[in-house]
Amino acid sequence: MDIRWLLSFKMTGWFCGGLLIALAILSIISWSLIFQKMTAFRRARRANARFRSLPETEIPGKRAGLFTFSSLELIFRKVNQFSAGNERDLEKLEEEIKVELNEYFENLNRGLPILGSITSVAPFVGLLGTVWGIMVIFSRMHAQVAGVSEMVAPGVAQALITTIAGLIVAIPALFFYNYFTMILRSLSNEAENYASRIIQGL
Secondary structure, three states: OOHHHHHHHHHHOHHHHHHHHHHHHHHHHHHHHHHHHHHHHHHHHHHHHHHHHOOOOOOHHHHHHHHOOOHHHHHHHHHHOOOOOOHHHHHHHHHHHHHHHHHHHHHHHOOHHHHHHHHHHHHHHHHHHHHHHHHHHHHHHHHOOOOHHHHHHHHHHHHHHHHHHHHHHHHHHHHHHHHHHHHHHHHHHHHHHHHHHHHHOO
């Protein structure tokens, strides 16, 4: 076993080790959210695709279970329950659809702000560990006389690991945050366009 890595932990202190544990926890939270949102967005897109594939004459209520996660079916159901009246009733319908869609997309968006925060926080946590570790190493260098480079080099490498770990946590989180945001925007535009089109047809 190479004792230099043990010395590097001793030199950088367990503060860096604690930050690595924090980054590991952030990574677990990040990937849990990624898999959770991936499932949620896949369900929403598939439900919308099934709804769009229905003939215009077919009412989706007969197979409502297939459209549980569809924003389009939500709009269709609200419009289907609407009884034609005056212009005031139409405005009320538009407001109800807007409220329903806001709740739908708020639920779909749940967790994404946390993922976005991890993309911002993780690199700085890693950088903090690196700066702290190098600061501790160089503050102790004056006490070393022989073989200083052999002891300091692994210590610096150990300190730099926190930056690498921070980037490993942040990069996937950033990618999937942008990806999910793009899908959310696409679903929102699709729902708004469908609602506008179906209301104009009343």
